[in-house]
Amino acid sequence: MRMHAQSLRWAFVSVGLGLLCVPAAFAQDAASASQEEVAPPSEPPPEEPSTEAVAEAVTEEAEPEAIDPEIFDIAVADFYNERYADAAAGFWGYIHLGDASSENYEWAQFFLAESLRKLGFWHAAVQYYYQVAKTRSRPEILPDALNRLESISRVRPFSESLIFEDLLYDSEFGFLPPYLHDWVEYVQGLYDYKNGLIDWAERHFAAIQKNSPYSLRALYVQAVYALKNKKDDVAIAMFDSVSSSAIDEPTVKNQANLALARLLFDTEHYADALKAYDKVVQRDLTFEQAELLLEKAWTHYFLGNRRKAMGLLHALEAPSYQHYFLPDAFVLRGLILKDLCHFIPAKRVVRSFRFRYQRALDLLHRRVDMRRIASILDAGTQEGTIGRRTAFLKSLESELKLIDTYDTFWEDVELDTHLRKIYELEIREQTRLWNIEFKESADESALQLLETEEQVSLLDYELGLDIFKRLKVEGAKRTVEEPLVIPFDSSSVYYEFDTEYWNDELHSYKYFINNRCFEIGGGK
Amino acid sequence: MRQGLVIATLLAALLTPVVGRAEVNFEADRPRVFSIQERPYRLRHEFQLGLGVMPLDAFYVGVTAQAGYTFHFTDFWAWEIAAGTYSMNFDTALTGNLNDKYGVVPVREGGERIKAFATTGVVVKPLFGKLALLNSDVVLSETFFVAGLGPMLKGEYKRPTGVLGVGFRFWSGPMLSWRLDIRDYLIFSTWKPENSLSIMLSGAFNYREADTAVAP
Amino acid sequence: MTHAAAAEEDNAKARDVVADEIAPEPLGVIQVRKYQLLHEASLLLGGMPTDPYYKGLTASLGYTWHVDEDIGVQVLQFTYALNLDTNLKKALIRTAQASNGNADLTFPEIEWIADVGHVVFKPIYGKEALFNRSVIHLEADLQAGPSFVRRNSKNNSFCLGVDAGFGFRFWVEEWLSVRFDMSELVYWVGGSPTTAMRLTAGLGFNLRGDD
Numbered sequence: 001m002r003m004h005a006q007s008l009r010w011a012f013v014s015v016g017l018g019l020l021c022v023p024a025a026f027a028q029d030a031a032s033a034s035q036e037e038v039a040p041p042s043e044p045p046p047e048e049p050s051t052e053a054v055a056e057a058v059t060e061e062a063e064p065e066a067i068d069p070e071i072f073d074i075a076v077a078d079f080y081n082e083r084y085a086d087a088a089a090g091f092w093g094y095i096h097l098g099d100a101s102s103e104n105y106e107w108a109q110f111f112l113a114e115s116l117r118k119l120g121f122w123h124a125a126v127q128y129y130y131q132v133a134k135t136r137s138r139p140e141i142l143p144d145a146l147n148r149l150e151s152i153s154r155v156r157p158f159s160e161s162l163i164f165e166d167l168l169y170d171s172e173f174g175f176l177p178p179y180l181h182d183w184v185e186y187v188q189g190l191y192d193y194k195n196g197l198i199d200w201a202e203r204h205f206a207a208i209q210k211n212s213p214y215s216l217r218a219l220y221v222q223a224v225y226a227l228k229n230k231k232d233d234v235a236i237a238m239f240d241s242v243s244s245s246a247i248d249e250p251t252v253k254n255q256a257n258l259a260l261a262r263l264l265f266d267t268e269h270y271a272d273a274l275k276a277y278d279k280v281v282q283r284d285l286t287f288e289q290a291e292l293l294l295e296k297a298w299t300h301y302f303l304g305n306r307r308k309a310m311g312l313l314h315a316l317e318a319p320s321y322q323h324y325f326l327p328d329a330f331v332l333r334g335l336i337l338k339d340l341c342h343f344i345p346a347k348r349v350v351r352s353f354r355f356r357y358q359r360a361l362d363l364l365h366r367r368v369d370m371r372r373i374a375s376i377l378d379a380g381t382q383e384g385t386i387g388r389r390t391a392f393l394k395s396l397e398s399e400l401k402l403i404d405t406y407d408t409f410w411e412d413v414e415l416d417t418h419l420r421k422i423y424e425l426e427i428r429e430q431t432r433l434w435n436i437e438f439k440e441s442a443d444e445s446a447l448q449l450l451e452t453e454e455q456v457s458l459l460d461y462e463l464g465l466d467i468f469k470r471l472k473v474e475g476a477k478r479t480v481e482e483p484l485v486i487p488f489d490s491s492s493v494y495y496e497f498d499t500e501y502w503n504d505e506l507h508s509y510k511y512f513i514n515n516r517c518f519e520i521g522g523g524k
Numbered sequence: 525m526r527q528g529l530v531i532a533t534l535l536a537a538l539l540t541p542v543v544g545r546a547e548v549n550f551e552a553d554r555p556r557v558f559s560i561q562e563r564p565y566r567l568r569h570e571f572q573l574g575l576g577v578m579p580l581d582a583f584y585v586g587v588t589a590q591a592g593y594t595f596h597f598t599d600f601w602a603w604e605i606a607a608g609t610y611s612m613n614f615d616t617a618l619t620g621n622l623n624d625k626y627g628v629v630p631v632r633e634g635g636e637r638i639k640a641f642a643t644t645g646v647v648v649k650p651l652f653g654k655l656a657l658l659n660s661d662v663v664l665s666e667t668f669f670v671a672g673l674g675p676m677l678k679g680e681y682k683r684p685t686g687v688l689g690v691g692f693r694f695w696s697g698p699m700l701s702w703r704l705d706i707r708d709y710l711i712f713s714t715w716k717p718e719n720s721l722s723i724m725l726s727g728a729f730n731y732r733e734a735d736t737a738v739a740p
Numbered sequence: 741m742t743h744a745a746a747a748e749e750d751n752a753k754a755r756d757v758v759a760d761e762i763a764p765e766p767l768g769v770i771q772v773r774k775y776q777l778l779h780e781a782s783l784l785l786g787g788m789p790t791d792p793y794y795k796g797l798t799a800s801l802g803y804t805w806h807v808d809e810d811i812g813v814q815v816l817q818f819t820y821a822l823n824l825d826t827n828l829k830k831a832l833i834r835t836a837q838a839s840n841g842n843a844d845l846t847f848p849e850i851e852w853i854a855d856v857g858h859v860v861f862k863p864i865y866g867k868e869a870l871f872n873r874s875v876i877h878l879e880a881d882l883q884a885g886p887s888f889v890r891r892n893s894k895n896n897s898f899c900l901g902v903d904a905g906f907g908f909r910f911w912v913e914e915w916l917s918v919r920f921d922m923s924e925l926v927y928w929v930g931g932s933p934t935t936a937m938r939l940t941a942g943l944g945f946n947l948r949g950d951d
Contacts, residue, residue, distance in 0.1 A: 284767060314557050319771045342555075484556070488871040489600035491566065493652050495869050497557035500774040500877075502654075503767055504662065505559035513555035579937065582792030582828060618792050626836045626845070651876065653868025656769035658810060667868060721789075 071097075072104045079111055085409040088115035092415040106138040110145060116419075117148070119406070121399050122156050123426060124419055130167055143177055150183045157392035159426065164191065178209055186214040190221055198225075213249040216242050220252050223259070236263060243279060254280050258292065265295065270302045282507065285320035287382045293506065294326050306336045311509030318501040325379030325445060327357060327452035334459045341517035343467045350460045353452075361453055370442040379445035386437040389430060396427050471518055484512050563652065565664060565695045567596040567730050572703065574726020578611060578638065580719065582618050583630065586611035586638055590724060594647060602647035604670060609722075610640045636679025636713070638720060643687050645672015655694075666693040676711055686710040686717070693728070701728045773865065775877055775911045777806040778948040784919065786940030788821060793829040793847045796821035800940060804860060812860035814883060819853040819938070848893035850936060853925065855903055858885030877911040889927045899934075901927025909944060917944045 075090025091112035098105060113128035125148070132138070132145040149167075152158055168187045176184065189204030205218040223238035242256035261276035277296045282289055297312035313333050316326065330353040337346035360375035370376045381390040400423040403416050410416040486494050495502075497509065571593055578586035592607035622628050651667035668691050676685040689707030696702065705724045710717035781803055788796035802817030833845055864880040884904035891897050905923020912918060918941070925936045 310555075311557065486558075486872050488650070488873065489598050490872060491563055491599060492560050492872075493563055493869050494872040495559045495561070495653075495867065496873075496875055497559060498774060498875060500867070501771040502559070502656075503769060503771065504654075505561065508559045508561050509557055510560055511555055511557050580789055582790075582826070616792075622832065626832060627839065628832060628835050650871050651868040653866055653876075653878075655864045655866030655878075655880075658863050659769050659865075660766050662769055663864075663866075665866065665868065 069103065072108055075108070076111065079115055082118075084115045084118040085406050088112055088119065088406075089410050089413050089415055091115060092410075092418070093413045096413065096415075096418075106132055106135065106141055110141050113145070113148070120402055121419065122152065123159070123396055123399055124422055126152060126158050126163065127422060130162055133167055134171075136173075139174075142173065143180060146173070146176065146180045146184075150180060157388060157395045159392070159430075160388075179212065182208045182212040182214040186218055189218060193221055193225055211247060213247055213252070216245055216247050216249045216252045219245075220256055220259075223256070227259075227263070232263060232267070236260060239263070243276075250281060250283065254283070258288075261299075262295070265299055268302075270299050274299050274303065282503070285318075285503070287324050287387075289506075290316060290321040290324045290326060291383075293321070294329055294332070296507070297329075297332055301332060301336065306339060307511045307513065310336055310511030310513065312507070314497070314509045314511060315501075315506040318506060320501075320503075323378065325375060325382060327353065327449055330356075331452060331455050331459065334456065334463075338459065338463055338466065339517075340513060340515045341466070342513065343463055346463050347460070350456055350463070353456050357449060357453070360449060364446055364450065370446060371438065375449070376442050376445050379449070380438055380442035384441065386434065386441045389434050389437060393427065393430050393434060396423055396430065399423060400427070563599060565698050565701070565730070566599060566732060567594075567602070568732035570594040570596060570602075570728050570730050572607075572726045572728040574703070574705070574724045576609075576705070576722055576724030576726075578720055578722050580721045581635075581637075582616065583635065584613040584615050584637055586613050588612070588722065588724065590726060592726075596647075599652070600649055602649065602668075604643070604645045604647050604672060606642060606644055607674075608640070608642040611638045613637050613639075636681065638711075639677045639679075641674060641676035641685055641709070643672045643674030643685065645670050645674075645687060664695040666695075667691070668693065670705075670707065676709070678711060678713065681713075684712045686712070689722075698732075699730050701730065702726070703728055770865070773809065775879075775914060775917075775946075776809070776948065777804075777812070777944075777946050779946075780804040780806060780812075781945045781947060782817070782919065782942060783945075784921065784940040784942030786921075786938060786942070788850065788936050788938055790935070790937045791849075792826065793832075794823040794825055794849050796823045796850060796936075798822075798938065798940065800942070802855070804944075806860075806862075809865070810862055812862065812881075814855060814858035814860055814885065817855040817858070819855070821850050821852065823849045846893060848891045848896075848929075851890045851892050853890070853903075853938075854888045856886055856888065858883045858903065879909045879911075880906065881909070882906050883923070887925055887927065889925070891929075896929045899927040899929055901925050903938075905938070915946045915948075917946070918942075919944050 071090055071094045075087045075094065078084075078087035078090060091108045094102070094108040095105065095112065098108075102108075109128045110132050113125040113132070116122075116128065117125035129145045129148050132141050133149065136142055149163055153163060164187050168184055169191045171184075173181075173184060185204045185207045189201040189208075192198070192201035192204060205215075205222065208215045208218055219238055219242050223235045223242065226232075226238060227235040239256045239260040243253055243260065245253070257276050257279040261273045261280070264270075264273035264276060274296065277292065277299060280292055282292075293312045293315050297309040297316075300306075300309040300312065309332065313329055313336075315321070316324075316329050330349055334346050334349040334353075337343075337349060357375060360373050363373045364370075364376070370380070381387055400420065403410075403419050403423070407416050410419075495505065572591065574588075574590045574592075576588045576590065578588060588609050588611045590607060590609040592604060594602050594604045594607075596602040619630060622630060647668050647670050649666055649668040653665055655663045655665050657663055670687065670689040670691065673684065673686045676683045687707050687709050689705055691703050691705040694702050703724075703726045705722070705726065707722045707724070709720040709722060711720060782800070784798075784800040784802070786798045786800070788798060798819050798821050800817055800819040802814060804812050804814040806812040829847060836845060860881050860883045862879055862881040865877075866879075867875050867877045870876050882904075883906070884902070887901045887903040889899040889901050891899065903923050903925040905921060907919055907921035907923075909917045909919050921938070921940045923938050925938060926933050927936070928934070
């Protein structure tokens with residue numbers, strides 16, 4: 001348990017900055033992605049083109065031919081009549097057959113991106129928005145292209161290296177609308193922090209409007225940096241400011257409350273940690289939410305509220321959370337049942353742990369490739385950078401399959417071939433990075449599982465001792481607890497659990513369980 | 525004799541409860557899990573306005589308008605202090621039908637017609653819960669039962685009336701809820717009561733003092 | 741408009757872009773329902789209380805196929821009516837016979853009703869705590885569809901109609917629920933519409949197979 005508490009801080013710091021890039025929606029995708037058949041690549045591929053090369057594949061060598069401007073007009077008409085597949089073919093034809101100096105070349109790129117986005121080809125759309133924003137030969141389109149990229153960056157998986165590093169980090173955009181300006185300054189400041197250029201980062205953050213949601217994210221980054229430099233008081237104050245800000249940015253506030261709660265847990269201020277945990281709003285059923293339940297359960301346990309802790313663990317058995325890798329939950333459940341002298345149920349918890357993870361443990365002991373161990377594959381890809389990358393890979397693969405749907409519209413202009421090339425290149429690149437990241441995250445998950453196995457084995461041993469502990473009859477006294485009384489007339493409503501999980505109840509379960517322990521010389 | 529003693533001893537051993545062995549009642553120790561949630565909406569002073577129908581009489585259908593005030597003592601008990609109803613009566617086709625088909629007319633237009641009534645009664649609210657609307661929204665609901673009495677103006681006479689009913693409440697906010705009331709009025713024109721069914725939809729406005737209100 | 745307000749408006753507009761295409765998946769309310777219907781056989785008793793000449797006591801047998809949690813089809817419900825004369829009818833017979841012995845004294849009554857292919861829409865499913873001690877699961881539904889009416893008259897003995905109503909269901913067990921239904925039947929007798937209200941209560945048997 002001490003290890004668990006300490007590990008929270010360092011785990012948080014190491015992923016804290018990475019979490020900022022993308023809100024919780026990605027984590028949901030990551031969780032669902034890990035449940036899908038995200039088949040791990042069998043071998044690390046040879047050196048693949050970098051992201052820049054992938055982007056360059058988009059800008060094909062155009063044949064220097066005069067293109068009929070009517071193609072563009074027809075495509076625009078198709079676009080506004082919502083015939084997006086035809087519009088995409090038209091815009092692509094204009095780009096592919098025309099010249100970069102054509103009058104409407106950049107507009108064609110922008111509308112091609114729009115058409116592809118409407119059809120669900122998010123990555124391809126991002127590529128063309130990137131092109132428009134990168135070349136900037138039509139300044140009037142730049143804000144719209146950046147606007148789209150900013151929206152997509154908040155809620156969809158996307159290529160962070162392409163947009164954040166390649167496009168935004170090193171670029172000067174001149175005058176931008178305030179909201180986009182804030183976004184650009186934020187990303188530039190964030191990457192400066194990552195690269196250790198603190199003064200430059202501070203300058204970028206200072207340029208963000210005070211009432212912008214990105215100012216809250218910037219404050220959060222600064223708090224994480226303070227935490228990393230062991231300035232806990234400063235970090236706590238900053239997290240508090242984020243949490244109590246009037247700006248409407250629930251994702252960052254949730255992250256700040258979570259960070260604050262973990263800090264307070266780490267410093268053993270459990271009651272205050274619980275207040276911070278309670279401020280985290282449940283907006284989805286992601287791994288982060290499941291982790292939140294488990295952390296709250298530990299906090300309640302340390303405060304002595306075993307029933308409440310068991311209630312939260314009960315919520316983890318809901319169908320939406322069942323598949324997440326949280327082996328700690330078994331340890332906590334077993335500990336509580338042991339503390340209350342419910343030895344047989346505690347033994348059942350040990351058996352459940354082994355039933356769930358024994359196969360993975362056996363494979364780990366046999367040194368099987370971790371990509372072939374289902375539990376480790378799920379565990380290693382459910383959060384953090386690799387979680388986002390897994391979600392991104394999943395969306396790339398589904399968009400690649402989607403191209404087949406539009407073959408009849410695009411085979412004449414070979415847009416389908418071109419898109420397949422883009423997606424296959426990106427999938428290879430992302431897979432390469434995924435393999436590198438998975439090794440580290442899988443190692444962590446495997447270590448966590450092995451440590452939990454040790455703890456469970458120790459728990460099992462102690463249970464065995466406790467079951468057969470000798471007690472003299474005259475000393476066998478038990479405190480008779482007050483029976484459970486449920487008032488029929490109350491401002492609270494009591495819904496007894498009957499196998500049906502309601503999402504609004506997940507944090508309100510309470511486990512009513514008697515203490516069966518005997519106390520030597522005590523009780524009645 | 526000796527055989528009898530052995531048998532008697534065995535029987536006694538079987539029948540006598542074993543002394544000193546503790547009985548462990550696992551069933552009583554079975555853990556129970558509850559979700560305990562504060563009621564987001566609580567009632568205190570309820571003002572209600574509704575429209576309904578009294579469809580059972582053969583000669584007329586009453587379209588009713590009701591106004592009422594209920595004081596909620598607790599989340600379980602309430603007193604519907606006054607519920608006043610006015611009935612606008614519309615003839616059915618029966619009178620014409622009787623005349624056309626059978627050449628008869630009803631005496632006294634088919635009997636006394638309900639014009640208005642007022643009741644006071646006890647409200648018991650044993651059920652509170654929540655409903656999922658197409659699994660995307662939650663609507664809080666309550667089921668309650670009413671029993672009361674009051675005078676009814678039926679024809680030109682006042683008749684004592686008892687009322688029994690069930691109601692369903694659906695909240696749309698802390699101050700506004702919607703009710704469906706189904707009530708049976710037992711009208712004692714003679715010692716044998718007549719039934720009159722009322723189905724009513726109403727909106728209820730709730731006022732509760734700030735210090736006792738519970739934030740959703 | 742002040743600069744700050746313009747900036748706020750700009751921020752709001754920017755954040756709305758592509759919102760319709762990337763709306764987050766709704767969270768949902770219930771993860772997996774405890775009570776799921778698939779094939780339901782129903783047995784209901786009730787009445788038709790609104791006819792002035794008779795009150796019908798009804799018994800109904802029906803089968804409903806629940807397509808999913810929100811939609812079902814009541815494939816067939818057959819209702820048989822046992823009719824009791826009202827005092828009005830008895831008085832009318834006496835009066836008519838006394839005043840005019842040749843009066844037409846036929847009182848067509850519904851003998852049976854067949855509801856066929858009713859669509860059942862079940863938008864509401866929930867639970868209520870009873871005295872805070874136990875939980876009752878309930879469902880509310882709306883249904884409508886065509887009905888065939890058989891009357892005991894020489895003319896127009898077979899009529900077409902439309903029935904619409906609502907109902908509540910309270911579960912007792914996974915295979916058994918208690919239903920309360922109210923519906924209004926409108927059927928055409930020689931081109932003229934006639935109504936009959938039906939109130940029923942009874943049991944629904946869930947014949948769901950192994951999932």
